[in-house]
Amino acid sequence: MRTYLQIVSAAAICFATSTFAASAADPVTVVGWGGTWDKAYKDGVWDKYTEQTGTPIVMEEWGGEVAKVRAQVQAGNITYDVVSVEAPAMEVGCAEGLFVPLTPEITGDAANYLPGTLHECGVASDTWATILAYNTDVYKGDAAPKSWADFWNVEKFPGKRGLYQQAQFTLENALMADGVKREDMYKVLGTPEGVDRAFAMLDKIKPHAVWWSTTTQGIQNLDSGEVALSDGFNARITNEVINEKKPYAIAWDAGFFYGTDYWAVVKGAPHQQGGLDLLKWFSIPENQAGFSKLYAYGTGRKEAADLIPADWKANLPTSPEHLQHGASYDNDFWTEHKEALEERFKAWLAK
Known part of the structure; x- marks a missing residue:
């Protein structure tokens, strides 16, 4: 495990210094669920991303209304880059072409995710x-x-x-x-x-x-x-x-x-590539774990659970001791x- 973590950490640092350097000055607007959920993302994930890449994260909150994304796209006035959406909204938005399809290059191997936490257009923001x-x-x-x-x-x-x-x-x-x-x-x-x-x-x-x-x-x-x-x-x-x-x-x-909420990149967003870069970085297990270390919702990637302290992991629905009693x-x-x-x-x- 120590060797694995060292490899992942080195990859994250290399990835941050090479891939993101060119777009470091461009902010990415990320839209989440507000309150303590947003605070956990800021403290556990976004601040770390900005520190590593120099890319500012602008945080907004919403109620998950896919109609807001649709209206922005239809008006050609998109202000959201990355949004967290519930599963039914993800199905609708992806089918309508509102979100950018994600490749394994962005998300990593689908076999490394819990059932239901990876979608054609999204990667789990939280599993509750x-x-x-x-x-x-x-x-x-x-x-x-x-x-x-x-x-x-x-x-x-x-x-x-x-x-x-x-x-x-x-x-x-x-x-x-x-x-x-x-x-x-x-x-x-x-x-x-x-x-x-x-x-x-x-x-x-x-x-x-x-x-x-x-x-x-x-x-x-x-x-x-x-x-x-x-x-x-x-x-x-x-x-x-x-x-x-x-x-x-x-x-x-x-x-x-x-259930799972997903991060999705809005198609045609002003910083669409910046959003994809962000999700590629987020898909690294240690970066996904940053949220779940502070908020008792699980991650999508299975390996991320190994990076969460045992006493806190006992609070997550995706912990092995609880997952045996759960289903998606x-x-x-x-x-x-x-x-x-x-x-x-x-x-x-x-x-």
Whole structure:
């Protein structure tokens, strides 16, 4: 491992001094998700890139609206160079030609990436998980929930529970509660009977659900004691535990699905080549690891996990101890079915 790291480090230095020297004066505008996510990227990745290459990074934030990229491209007034997009938006944007296709020269060998973390037009900016979290002051030791079936068991675990107010993520959790294995999830959910089965499970939990639509709202529900267990995004729960000293825990063994946001270069961007250079540098494992060392989301490249301290890696959904309980969201499934299932979910919620 030491030899490997030495080789990677030497390659990164050589790459930085040769490839990027010519464009060092041109800034690259990178658009991310804001808040602590952006701060982790600045401190762990972008500052290092600027230090090595002299290329300034201009940071902006957004809500992932691919329509904004489309409007810039159609108007011929592109201000974004590199953007982080969710998987369904990546599928749409890539198909429309809004993003530049990436070659193995940019990303490295696809075999070195976790399933679902590399796309024709993107490389993983972060890999997150939707997990089962609970208050350890309420549920202690062996009395803590250990599965999604426990989450649905209001007799054994009475009280309200937090649930994310959308079909994606929620339907998978409902079917796991009904005994569907992760590896069979999209076989089941891809049938009308499977969808009906998921909504039947939601019928059971609906009287006990407190719905949230933002991570801040979900955490507030836990903080206020309105709920003592909730679904949620893993990094936000970890932040509450480590930085805010909150009495929460994640039931990783319950099973979870992980998803990926991708860095993509906007086609025709004012600094398109600078964006591609940035992603080539970012695709080196030690550079990818810079983000995950500061924020509890995983990396795309498998080797990057070896560069993260063991005690912190235990918080990542992509750590070997947790990944055995996880599976990737099926991006193709949700690209095809998201609109219809979200509409059905909204109608169901309004009843």
